[in-house]
Amino acid sequence: MEYYREYPKHFIAIDVIIFGFDKNKLKLLLVKRLFEPGKGRWSLMGGFLGKEESLDQAAHRILHQLTSLQDIYLEQLYTYGDVNRDPAGRVVSVAYYALIDLDKFRSEKISENDQACWFNLNQLPDLLFDHEMMVDKALRRLRRKSRTQPVGFELLPEKFTIPQLMKLYEAIFQQKFDKRNFRNKILSYGILKKLNEKDMEGSRRGAYLYKFEKDRYMERASDDFHLEW
Amino acid sequence: MEYYREYPKHFIAIDVIIFGFDKNKLKLLLVKRLFEPGKGRWSLMGGFLGKEESLDQAAHRILHQLTSLQDIYLEQLYTYGDVNRDPAGRVVSVAYYALIDLDKFRSEKISENDQACWFNLNQLPDLLFDHEMMVDKALRRLRRKSRTQPVGFELLPEKFTIPQLMKLYEAIFQQKFDKRNFRNKILSYGILKKLNEKDMEGSRRGAYLYKFEKDRYMERASDDFHLEW
DNA sequence: GCAAAAGTGTTAATTATACACCCATGT
DNA sequence: ACATGGGTGTATAATTAACACTTTTGC
Numbered sequence: 001m002e003y004y005r006e007y008p009k010h011f012i013a014i015d016v017i018i019f020g021f022d023k024n025k026l027k028l029l030l031v032k033r034l035f036e037p038g039k040g041r042w043s044l045m046g047g048f049l050g051k052e053e054s055l056d057q058a059a060h061r062i063l064h065q066l067t068s069l070q071d072i073y074l075e076q077l078y079t080y081g082d083v084n085r086d087p088a089g090r091v092v093s094v095a096y097y098a099l100i101d102l103d104k105f106r107s108e109k110i111s112e113n114d115q116a117c118w119f120n121l122n123q124l125p126d127l128l129f130d131h132e133m134m135v136d137k138a139l140r141r142l143r144r145k146s147r148t149q150p151v152g153f154e155l156l157p158e159k160f161t162i163p164q165l166m167k168l169y170e171a172i173f174q175q176k177f178d179k180r181n182f183r184n185k186i187l188s189y190g191i192l193k194k195l196n197e198k199d200m201e202g203s204r205r206g207a208y209l210y211k212f213e214k215d216r217y218m219e220r221a222s223d224d225f226h227l228e229w
Numbered sequence: 230m231e232y233y234r235e236y237p238k239h240f241i242a243i244d245v246i247i248f249g250f251d252k253n254k255l256k257l258l259l260v261k262r263l264f265e266p267g268k269g270r271w272s273l274m275g276g277f278l279g280k281e282e283s284l285d286q287a288a289h290r291i292l293h294q295l296t297s298l299q300d301i302y303l304e305q306l307y308t309y310g311d312v313n314r315d316p317a318g319r320v321v322s323v324a325y326y327a328l329i330d331l332d333k334f335r336s337e338k339i340s341e342n343d344q345a346c347w348f349n350l351n352q353l354p355d356l357l358f359d360h361e362m363m364v365d366k367a368l369r370r371l372r373r374k375s376r377t378q379p380v381g382f383e384l385l386p387e388k389f390t391i392p393q394l395m396k397l398y399e400a401i402f403q404q405k406f407d408k409r410n411f412r413n414k415i416l417s418y419g420i421l422k423k424l425n426e427k428d429m430e431g432s433r434r435g436a437y438l439y440k441f442e443k444d445r446y447m448e449r450a451s452d453d454f455h456l457e458w
Numbered sequence: 459g460c461a462a463a464a465g466t467g468t469t470a471a472t473t474a475t476a477c478a479c480c481c482a483t484g485t
Numbered sequence: 486a487c488a489t490g491g492g493t494g495t496a497t498a499a500t501t502a503a504c505a506c507t508t509t510t511g512c
Contacts, residue, residue, distance in 0.1 A: 003265055003317045007277040009238035012310075012321060036232055048236040051319065055310030079308045079323050081241075081284030088232045090280065092241060094308050094321075163491070180493070181475070203490040204483035392464070409466070410502070432463040434509040465508070473500070481492070 012049040013086075013093040014058045015131065017077065017138035018067075020102035020118060021155040024167045027102065027118040028135065031066065033128060034115070037088040043128035044135075045116075046093070059096040066116060073099040073154040075145075077138055085130050093130075097138040099154035146172050148226045150191065153212040161199050161207035162186070169229070189227060191217040241278040242315075242322040243287045244360065246306065246367040247296075249331035249347060250384040253396045256331065256347040257364065260295065262357060263344070266317040272357035273364075274345075275322070288325040295345060302328040302383040304374075306367055314359050322359075326367040328383035375401050377455045379420065382441040390428050390436035391415070398458070418456060420446040 018029035030042045047062040049055065059074050077095040085091070102118070119125065124135065145151050152168050153160075166182045186192065193213050198206035247258035259271045276291040278284065288303050306324040314320070331347070348354065353364065374380050381397050382389075395411045415421065422442050427435035 004240050004277070004320070007240055008280045010241050010278065011233050011236055012239050012241070048233070049239065049310070049321070051237045052312060054312055055308060055321070058310075076307060078305065079284060081278070081287075081323070083281060083283055091233070092278070092284070092323075094310070161491090178476075179491085180477085183492080184494090185474090200483090204485085205481070205489080205491055206483075207491055390464090407503075408464085409504085412465080413467090414501090429510095432509090433511050434462085434464055436464055459512105461510100461512085463509095466506090467504105469503085471500100471502075473498100475498070476496090477494105479493090481490105483489090483491105485486105485488085 011089065011091040013046055013091050014049060014055065014062050015044040015046040015093050015095045015134060016059060016063050016074070017044055017095065017097040017135055018063070019097065019099050019138070019142065019155060020105070021168050021171065022102045022118070024171060026121045026171045028121055028124065029066070029100075029105075029116060029118055030125070030127070031116045037086070038128045041128050042117075042119075042125045044095075044131045049094075055094050059094075059098075063096075063098055067100065067105050069100060069104060073151065075141075077134065077141060080130055080134065082130070087129075095134045095138070097141065099142075099151060101155060101157050103157050143172055147229045150212060150214075150217055150227060159195060159197070159199075159209040159211055161202065161209055163202065163207055164199075165210075173229070189217075191220075240318065240320040242275055242320050243278060243284065243291050244273040244275040244322050244324045244363060245288060245292050245303070246273055246324065246326040246364055247292070248326065248328050248367070248371065248384060249334070250397050250400065251331045251347070253400060255350045255400045257350055257353065258295070258329075258334075258345060258347055259354070259356070260345045266315070267357045270357050271346075271348075271354045273324075273360045278323075284323050288323075288327075292325075292327055296329065296334050298329060298333060302380065304370075306363065306370055309359055309363065311359070316358075324363045324367070326370065328371075328380060330384060330386050332386050372401055376458045379441065379446055379456060388424060388426070388428075388438040388440055390431065390438060392431065392436055393428075394439075402458070418446075420449075 020027045020029060029045070031045050033039055033041050033043045045062055045066045047058065047065070049058045053061065055076065063072055063074060064070060074096050077097050079092060079094045081092040083090060085093070121139070127135070146169070152165065152172065155168060156164065162183055165186065166177055166179060170176055191213050192210045195209045195211060197209045199209050200206045249256045249258060258274070260274050262268055262270050262272045274291060274295045276287065276294070278287045282290065284305065292301055292303060293299060303325050306326050308321060308323045310321040312319060314322070350368070356364070375398070381394065381401065384397060385393065391412055392408070394415065395406055395408060399405055420442050421439045424438045424440060426438045428438050429435040
């Protein structure tokens, strides 16, 4: 039964780049590392792959461990396997990135115990090992993905306004958009449903709330329709 | 020193999806599996990750083992880690895809010993384990990548004609292009150098040979110039 | 002389960009 | 009444798509 016994075995870690969006800025959720090597330094949330779980399961488990959240958008990013990437031993790390609605997981909840904290993407502390490379790749992936697929909605509450959505896109792509063009374009896809409610937080006048209609997107996505940014 | 000893270790395999291009068709290089489980079936070329090599090194080693080729375009694709993907034991597989100029590695060379063979992409035999999924993903990746980056050239000889290049793109994207538009577009990027030679294989009249000027592409790629297909 | 693939420009259609004013509300 | 962000349409520019005939040469 053990055909492979002659081959070496390796530790496999999972690291998760957790994106959030708040106050017009993209953020990253980092944790203080609790064990050696690198104890006390900021790092991505991570853990080791168990014997009886798939990579995806492990990633969800690890994300859940930190945030208590389930059903979060999670996508495999890249696998890092340089021999000396972890000074304490040979560890191959499969990186995932997660997109979460930051409102579901406010800093207050966790930072009580100083072990996890949301950082602005452009003000990150020094990170463990090759985690900076991972963040970099995750950001590029998020950009590329957002260009043709509606992943941004994962970072927003279920109900959101067009200006909010635009600010998210501006944060992701690091560029300004014209509000009329943005509106026309996003609405032209017919995947947003205007609600009869307004959000009164952002302005005096209030802005209409919209919902992303995933079903409608799914129907069309099968053809050769896709977003374009 | 061994901080992680409590965690489980796993076999890590590398599998390589090897693309080639010949007679206007995209091809895949497959091998006959030499050992159990699955002995005698067609599969991707693969192997196990060694103790002292990075993932990239292992992928190159495995590709070299089959083709004797070095300096081949190779890119990590995805990591497959379902618990039961290999019936013989828990193996996590990191898939890579390679683009090779098929002329550098003709079927004759290898198929002498019936162990490796080029297959048309749309006439693949049944594959081992989850290898079909891998091929599928590799093809989608090749398409996506080709849309903005000049990877196609890796599949052609150093000197090639515009009609050849167009046929390659048609094979990758599975659609026909207009030859005037194709020519205008590809030449407008200024990354092809017309040679004073003709290829007389493909037609009576002969077609001018071109070379991809990687340097010139690299210069421009740094701005926000990129191909668009 | 004819079959087969190479090569060449122009026009129409579509898509993207630029741009300025009024609205609703809380203070 | 004024400051703040929300909401709306059109004209121009840029890009992409459609399209047909001539050239070369081996047979």
